[in-house]
Amino acid sequence: MTLRRLPETLVNRIAAGEVVERPAAAVKELVENALDAGARQVDVVLRDGGRGFISVSDDGCGMTPEELALAVERHATSKLPDDDLVNIATLGFRGEALPSIAAVSRLTVASRAAGAAEAWSLSVEAGRKGRPQPAAQPPGTRVEVRDLFFATPARLKFLKAARTELGHAQDAVRRLAMAHPEVGFTLADEARSVLRLAPCDGELFEARLARLAAVMGRDFAQNALSVEALREDLRLTGYIGLPTLNRGNAQHQYLFVNGRPVRDRLLHGAVRGAYQDFLARDRHPLVALFLELPAEAVDVNVHPAKTEVRFREPGLVRGLIVGACRHALAEAGHRAATTVAGAALGALRPHAGPGLPYAQAASGGGLAEAAAAYHAPLPGLADTPAARPAEVPPSATDEADSETAEAYPLGAARGQLHATYIVAQTGDGIVIVDQHAAHERLVYERMKQQLSERGVAAQMLLIPEVVELDEGAAARLTSRAGELAELGLGLEPFGPGAVVVREVPALLGEVDAQGLLRDLADELAELGEALTVKERLEEVCGTLACHGSVRAGRRLNAAEMNALLRQMEATPHSGQCNHGRPTYVELKLADIEKLFGRR
Numbered sequence: 001m002t003l004r005r006l007p008e009t010l011v012n013r014i015a016a017g018e019v020v021e022r023p024a025a026a027v028k029e030l031v032e033n034a035l036d037a038g039a040r041q042v043d044v045v046l047r048d049g050g051r052g053f054i055s056v057s058d059d060g061c062g063m064t065p066e067e068l069a070l071a072v073e074r075h076a077t078s079k080l081p082d083d084d085l086v087n088i089a090t091l092g093f094r095g096e097a098l099p100s101i102a103a104v105s106r107l108t109v110a111s112r113a114a115g116a117a118e119a120w121s122l123s124v125e126a127g128r129k130g131r132p133q134p135a136a137q138p139p140g141t142r143v144e145v146r147d148l149f150f151a152t153p154a155r156l157k158f159l160k161a162a163r164t165e166l167g168h169a170q171d172a173v174r175r176l177a178m179a180h181p182e183v184g185f186t187l188a189d190e191a192r193s194v195l196r197l198a199p200c201d202g203e204l205f206e207a208r209l210a211r212l213a214a215v216m217g218r219d220f221a222q223n224a225l226s227v228e229a230l231r232e233d234l235r236l237t238g239y240i241g242l243p244t245l246n247r248g249n250a251q252h253q254y255l256f257v258n259g260r261p262v263r264d265r266l267l268h269g270a271v272r273g274a275y276q277d278f279l280a281r282d283r284h285p286l287v288a289l290f291l292e293l294p295a296e297a298v299d300v301n302v303h304p305a306k307t308e309v310r311f312r313e314p315g316l317v318r319g320l321i322v323g324a325c326r327h328a329l330a331e332a333g334h335r336a337a338t339t340v341a342g343a344a345l346g347a348l349r350p351h352a353g354p355g356l357p358y359a360q361a362a363s364g365g366g367l368a369e370a371a372a373a374y375h376a377p378l379p380g381l382a383d384t385p386a387a388r389p390a391e392v393p394p395s396a397t398d399e400a401d402s403e404t405a406e407a408y409p410l411g412a413a414r415g416q417l418h419a420t421y422i423v424a425q426t427g428d429g430i431v432i433v434d435q436h437a438a439h440e441r442l443v444y445e446r447m448k449q450q451l452s453e454r455g456v457a458a459q460m461l462l463i464p465e466v467v468e469l470d471e472g473a474a475a476r477l478t479s480r481a482g483e484l485a486e487l488g489l490g491l492e493p494f495g496p497g498a499v500v501v502r503e504v505p506a507l508l509g510e511v512d513a514q515g516l517l518r519d520l521a522d523e524l525a526e527l528g529e530a531l532t533v534k535e536r537l538e539e540v541c542g543t544l545a546c547h548g549s550v551r552a553g554r555r556l557n558a559a560e561m562n563a564l565l566r567q568m569e570a571t572p573h574s575g576q577c578n579h580g581r582p583t584y585v586e587l588k589l590a591d592i593e594k595l596f597g598r599r
Contacts, residue, residue: 019100022159023050023148024168029097030143031176034058036090037141040199041184044173049165049189051156054145062113062140065120065132071109072124074099091260098143103127104155105148111141126151170194174215175261178254178288181211205237212239212288216252219245220286225332227289229324234293234316236324240271241286242332243278243576252286257298259290263307267291270318274325277444278573279580289321330572409569410584413561419554422561429588431565435556437577438568438584445571447487447505456488459506465513471497473521480524491517 020026027044034042037060047053063071074096101107102124112119119137123130149155159165166189177185177197181204187195197214200207205226213221224239255267267289275285299310311317406412410433411426422433450456469477477484478493490503501513556564568574568583577583593599 019096020104020148021155022168023054023165024172026050026054026097026101026145026148027056027169028172028176029101030054030056030145031173032091033097033143034060034141035176035180035183037061039140039183042186044169044185044187045189046166046169046187047190049159049162050145050169051148051159051162051165052146054148055142057140057142059138059140062116062119063109063111064113064116067113068109068111068120068122068132069129072098072102072107072122072129099127101145101148102129104151106146106150108144108146109141110135110137110144112137112139114139166194175254178208178211178215179256179259179261179290181207208237208288208290209239216254216286216288220252225328227324227328229320229327231316231320231323233297234291234320236289236291236320238287238289240274240289240325240328242335243275243285243329243573243580244582246279246283246285246580248282248284250284253284254288256288256290257300257309258292258295260300260309261307262309264309266311266314266318267321270321271325273318274322274329278329278576283580287325291317291321293317332575333569333572335575408565410565413558413565416556416561422556422564424561424565426586429586429592431584431586433565433568433584434577434582435554435561435564437581438574439564441574441577441583442564442567442571443508445573451487455486457506458485458488458490458503460490460503461501464500464502466494466498466500467514467517468498469517469521473518473525474499476521476524477517484520489520 019029023046027046027050031042031044034056037058039058039060041059043055043057045053045055098107098109103126106126107124108121110119110121116139119135120132121135121137122132149159170187173185173187173195177183177195181200184199185195185197186193197211200210202210209221209224212224220239220241223242223245225242227236227238227240229236250268253268253271255262255264255271257264271285271287271289279285297312299312406425406427409426410431411424413422413424415423416435417423417432420435422435424431424433447456474493474497477491477499481491484491485503488503488505488508489501491499491501494500499517501517504511504513504516575583590599
């Protein structure tokens with residue numbers, strides 16, 4: 001077998017496989033070139049998902065005929081004037097995009113330099129370059145790609161349906177549009193306009209939020225928390241969504257490094273860490289974060305697609321993201337997403353069939369019974385006193401009878417439904433609180449605060465309680481006895497398959513020790529032996545808080561209900577439980593009137 005040099009056209013096609021894996025990758029590279037050229041408007045047109053035709057037009061600086069001929073050569077670029085691969089200030093810099101695309105398609109580039117009297121075009125087919133020709137073109141550049149991958153037909157077999165490929169291209173344009181709110185973008189296919197984003201004027205934060213609202217939706221803009229933090233030479237800005245605004249996947253997490261959209265496990269892990277106290281493991285927050293740092297502190301020359309980066313100090317970056325996001329979440333207080341009310345209204349509306357009148361649907365079941373049940377007196381509420389839980393402060397007063405109590409954000413308690421839900425009246429609506437979920441969050445936050453300040457206070461049991469478990473569960477608990485003691489839970493082995501509980505966290509009040517220890521043993525089994533309790537504090541504290549909170553089915557009097565509402569208003573993160581579910585739903589009078597057809 002003889003060693004030989006591969007033909008240039010084949011080398012280009014091999015390189016194209018790394019840079020252009022699908023039509024969306026070609027769109028991304030071409031739009032990045034337009035942005036680097038100073039464009040203020042970028043227009044993208046696709047046919048057949050980009051497989052048959054891609055056009056990217058911009059109003060940037062344009063190119064001369066000489067530059068046009070050089071632009072389709074490999075590793076020809078204007079973006080490294082000093083040949084410095086450290087201080088990279090542009091999105092592109094490798095000089096591979098145009099020649100890679102041209103190697104596997106029929107490419108035409110038409111460009112007119114700023115101030116030039118005429119435009120020029122150049123065609124390349126499967127790597128064979130033509131000569132520049134005069135053309136009609138306004139100032140700027142238009143790149144047309146036809147029959148993508150016709151020169152490498154094997155790649156065509158791996159492409160998805162046209163709609164799927166269009167979706168990938170749309171995602172690529174959206175990400176670049178979010179990083180550049182001052183630029184207008186359009187994306188269209190043969191049938192319709194898919195994306196139309198006007199340039200956003202004004203101060204950067206306002207323009208960025210306006211662009212995020214246009215891309216991620218108004219729900220995100222209405223429930224977004226501003227993030228701004230500075231640590232050494234690193235600056236983090238952007239917006240993150242409230243925990244109660246979440247999704248089943250991480251597709252709505254957008255991360256940018258020096259204006260470059262990236263997909264980085266470190267950054268996504270930092271976001272996950274920031275929300276770990278507020279979301280279940282299968283739920284994901286909505287975020288758009290922009291990290292700015294010196295060019296020498298990050299390596300963007302990791303992969304030809306330029307979507308991966310490597311940080312010089314990854315720990316510092318992760319700490320900045322986690323700290324800034326947690327600070328923003330703490331500043332949100334008891335606030336919950338506005339989408340919670342909309343979801344509740346959607347669940348309450350009767351599912352009437354076509355042609356069924358609204359009144360008939362309501363009277364047939366659902367709303368009518370719910371309204372009647374709401375107005376009916378709660379059986380035994382007046383003559384069944386509720387024992388005051390240890391964690392509710394005794395200073396609660398008869399605020400439910402005071403009009404001024406309605407001025408509080410969560411209003412004044414007016415009743416309890418099914419011994420589970422507190423109904424409070426505000427100045428312009430009602431609030432429905434899940435008493436167990438809300439109090440679980442309150443206990444959890446108090447436990448974390450005590451642990452960080454002085455350790456969780458323990459309450460010695462008058463009569464120690466022996467709990468029988470299987471030997472494995474008992475062994476897991478006793479092996480972590482020292483760590484659990486820091487959380488206020490004192491236990492000792494009591495023969496094979498049993499432990500004796502001598503102390504419980506004081507703020508939990510009366511607890512079912514057997515149920516608590518069984519749940520903790522299961523939790524420790526999931527954590528594994530390699531992790532300490534402190535490393536997974538949120539899971540263990542969450543289990544303790546669940547057992548120490550006001551349970552569903554427990555009747556509360558007016559003073560206790562109002563005390564719970566006031567504690568929620570004063571406690572960070574109380575708008576959601578430890579799993580990201582809302583602790584309360586607020587309905588405005590206008591919402592209720594719509595529900596009953598009065599609007």
